[in-house]
Amino acid sequence: MITARYHREIPQRYRLEAAKCSSCGHVSFPPRLVCPQCKARKFEAVNLSDEGTIVTFTVVRVASDKFSKETPFGVGIVELNDGVRVTAQIADVHPDELKVGQKVKLVFRRVQEDGKAGILCYGYKAVLA
Amino acid sequence: MRDVVVIGAGMTKFGELWEKSIKDIFVEAALKAIDDAGVDHIDSMYVGAMSSGLFVGQEHLGAVMADYLGVTPIPATRVESACASGGASFRQAYLEVASGASEIVLAGGVEKMTDGADVTEALATAADQEYEVYQGITFPGLYAMIARAHMERYGTTREQLAAVAVKNHRNGAKNPNAQFRSEVTAEQVMKSTMVADPLRLLDCSPVSDGAAAVIVASMEVAKKLKKNPIRVIASSQASDTIALHSRRDITTLDSVVRAAQKAYKLADKKPSDINLVEVHDCFTIAEITATEDLGFFEKGTGGEAAEKGWTSIECKRIPVNTSGGLKSKGHPVGATGVAQIIELYEQLNGKAGARQVEGARIGMAQNMGGSGASCVIHILEAI
Numbered sequence: 001m002i003t004a005r006y007h008r009e010i011p012q013r014y015r016l017e018a019a020k021c022s023s024c025g026h027v028s029f030p031p032r033l034v035c036p037q038c039k040a041r042k043f044e045a046v047n048l049s050d051e052g053t054i055v056t057f058t059v060v061r062v063a064s065d066k067f068s069k070e071t072p073f074g075v076g077i078v079e080l081n082d083g084v085r086v087t088a089q090i091a092d093v094h095p096d097e098l099k100v101g102q103k104v105k106l107v108f109r110r111v112q113e114d115g116k117a118g119i120l121c122y123g124y125k126a127v128l129a
Numbered sequence: 130m131r132d133v134v135v136i137g138a139g140m141t142k143f144g145e146l147w148e149k150s151i152k153d154i155f156v157e158a159a160l161k162a163i164d165d166a167g168v169d170h171i172d173s174m175y176v177g178a179m180s181s182g183l184f185v186g187q188e189h190l191g192a193v194m195a196d197y198l199g200v201t202p203i204p205a206t207r208v209e210s211a212c213a214s215g216g217a218s219f220r221q222a223y224l225e226v227a228s229g230a231s232e233i234v235l236a237g238g239v240e241k242m243t244d245g246a247d248v249t250e251a252l253a254t255a256a257d258q259e260y261e262v263y264q265g266i267t268f269p270g271l272y273a274m275i276a277r278a279h280m281e282r283y284g285t286t287r288e289q290l291a292a293v294a295v296k297n298h299r300n301g302a303k304n305p306n307a308q309f310r311s312e313v314t315a316e317q318v319m320k321s322t323m324v325a326d327p328l329r330l331l332d333c334s335p336v337s338d339g340a341a342a343v344i345v346a347s348m349e350v351a352k353k354l355k356k357n358p359i360r361v362i363a364s365s366q367a368s369d370t371i372a373l374h375s376r377r378d379i380t381t382l383d384s385v386v387r388a389a390q391k392a393y394k395l396a397d398k399k400p401s402d403i404n405l406v407e408v409h410d411c412f413t414i415a416e417i418t419a420t421e422d423l424g425f426f427e428k429g430t431g432g433e434a435a436e437k438g439w440t441s442i443e444c445k446r447i448p449v450n451t452s453g454g455l456k457s458k459g460h461p462v463g464a465t466g467v468a469q470i471i472e473l474y475e476q477l478n479g480k481a482g483a484r485q486v487e488g489a490r491i492g493m494a495q496n497m498g499g500s501g502a503s504c505v506i507h508i509l510e511a512i
């Protein structure tokens with residue numbers, strides 16, 4: 001991943017920074033320029049809750065080359081307590097133990113390595129709460 | 130807008146075509162379509178392709194293909210809507226003729242996926258790179274999450290997913306252009322390698338090379354050619370959030386629902402009027418959600434319908450993917466949407482051989498991009 005591209009996503013990946021619509025209160029993650037709910041264009045920055053529930057999940061057993069050394073790994077859609085949904089790897093658990101409805105917490109982890117000489121890319125992963 | 134018809138079709142066999150280049154296969158399909166239509170020229174052309182840049186390192190496919198087809202200087206444009214690129218290409222050709230801007234337009238699609246690229250990574254570019262793919266999710270993984278949610282909510286079973294693959298392989302075995310011309314059993318599907326739980330290898334469409342093309346023309350041109358034209362009675366398209374996690378409902382593809390509502394309205398038809406449908410079964414679960422979201426079965430009962438055989442050619446309730454679908458016919462991404470139109474063209478002309486749906490007069494094609502962020506639907510009717 002090109003450094004600039006990684007760098008500009010840091011507020012979202014490191015701090016779960018989202019945008020709350022000043023008009024209707026809808027929270028967008030990542031932040032957007034137009035509210036998908038009411039089309040307003042003014043927002044205030046908010047941080048998402050780091051706790052939530054697994055809505056659905058899979059266990060990736062065939063990955064792209066970048067992730068092939070890490071298979072099998074769990075990935076799920078997590079609904080955070082403030083209602084926002086994110087896709088996240090589910091770490092520190094045997095994939096066979098995953099279930100829909102499990103409570104999870106988002107933690108800061110290394111997510112990928114950008115090739116041999118590339119940068120280490122960090123972000124959130126989910127762990128069972 | 131004026132009446133638009135399909136007057137010719139051509140495609141390559143789908144599969145691993147190592148001895149042929151992306152140019153070879155596109156030109157082969159385009160020439161077959163031009164010869165089939167019996168036209169001496171085309172006014173313009175569209176080339177649907179999802180990711181020729183990543184698959185073979187070649188962009189600018191409109192010009193590349195116009196050059197190698199020997200039709201320069203006509204306008205030639207590449208169209209991209211991920212896996213719905215072929216359907217979008219056909220829609221552009223339809224709109225160009227319907228508007229009166231052109232009389233004869235070639236709508237093509239192509240993908241060359243076996244030239245050595247990281248196919249999983251290339252396909253994943255149809256999802257949100259920053260907020261889905263960054264976490265290591267793959268396309269089988271995204272559809273696996275749809276499947277899991279569908280199973281949890283509606284009680285859809287592993288056996289029902291397998292029934293889709295079994296039926297599509299049975300149909301594909303009768304299609305000379307299909308990549309897999311072999312039948313599979315439910316047991317084979319359920320014992321195949323796990324790719325992304327709960328989806329296994331035989332739940333997934335294959336990696337394929339292939340090209341497809343049709344000739345779209347005005348009714349006036351068709352009358353002069355004395356061909357068997359098939360009328361396009363609806364063309365619709367809808368979009369949705371790029372990320373699966375942002376959807377209103379993970380088990381319903383709203384882009385399919387919206388595009389279908391529009392298509393039925395344009396054609397003045399309802400689901401029970403449709404004699405056969407080609408749906409975008411990139412994974413078995415996608416056929417189940419599509420048959421629900423297109424209105425053929427009540428939400429949550431698509432799995433049961435597949436298991437009871439209501440989607441088979443023999444049953445005639447609503448034959449789904451008579452061509453073998455993406456599952457068995459193959460899924461050269463950009464070609465798929467055009468190949469779906471070709472199946473309708475053959476069926477509605479009564480030329481589908483062993484796959485023929487007796488008396489078929491109205492057919493639908495549903496082509497989808499990403500995890501459902503794009504959907505293109507067409508309805509065709511025999512004249």
Ligand SMILES: [Zn+2]
Pocket residue numbers: 021022023024025026035036037038039040
């Ligand atoms: Zn708003």
